[in-house]
Amino acid sequence: MTFGKRAVASLILCAAASATTAASAADYFRAVPQTAEVIVVQSRTPACNDPRVLAQIEDQFEYGAPNTLGAPRSVMEFSALQEKAWFPAAGLRKVERRYCQGRATVTGGDYKGMTTNDYVYYVIEHPMGYAGVSWRAEGCFLGYDVWRVYGANCQSLRRF
Numbered sequence: 360m361t362f363g364k365r366a367v368a369s370l371i372l373c374a375a376a377s378a379t380t381a382a383s384a385a386d387y388f389r390a391v392p393q394t395a396e397v398i399v400v401q402s403r404t405p406a407c408n409d410p411r412v413l414a415q416i417e418d419q420f421e422y423g424a425p426n427t428l429g430a431p432r433s434v435m436e437f438s439a440l441q442e443k444a445w446f447p448a449a450g451l452r453k454v455e456r457r458y459c460q461g462r463a464t465v466t467g468g469d470y471k472g473m474t475t476n477d478y479v480y481y482v483i484e485h486p487m488g489y490a491g492v493s494w495r496a497e498g499c500f501l502g503y504d505v506w507r508v509y510g511a512n513c514q515s516l517r518r519f
Contacts, residue, residue, distance in 0.1 A: 400447050403485040404494050407459035408440045416481050416498035420465075427505055435464040437479070444519040448485070457483040458519055463500060477501050480509075480516040 405412050417434045424432035440461035448455040463479040481498035488495045499513035509515045 402445070402447065402455065404455050404457045404483040407442045407457065412483055412496045413437050415496040416479065419498060420500055424503065428503065430467065432465055432467045435466050438462045454487060455485045458516065459483065460517060465500065477503070480513045482516055
């Protein structure tokens with residue numbers, strides 16, 4: 360065999376070997392076993408749309424608004440509530456947290472007009488309630504946290 364024929368033969372051999380390897384890799388499929396275990400963890404924090412949670416967020420806002428903004432505000436309704444993240448208490452994490460967001464219709468005063476539809480971000484934590492026995496909810500209404508208790512634009516509660 361001459362050099363040209365050897366080169367062509369080795370190229371054909373390499374192409375055939377790589378084609379079989381690629382085909383076998385593409386054909387590889389592992390089915391998910393039918394007996395896959397599902398781990399169920401019961402949450403101690405209520406859902407984002409729980410009326411008790413929304414009442415705590417509303418009470419916190421309506422108590423704090425006159426003291427920080429100088430005019431009374433009230434929350435008329437919550438809408439578009441959704442969960443953004445949930446971290447169960449496990450291992451070294453002793454506090455279960457549920458991060459939520461939604462919209463709130465706020466009325467009263469002249470700070471931002473008569474009625475506005477603003478974003479609200481909140482966290483529900485357990486065991487952070489009275490004496491560490493129950494849950495607690497804390498919220499931040501975007502544009503109303505003038506002291507930046509939750510960071511600029513409620514950043515500490517809207518991490519997700």
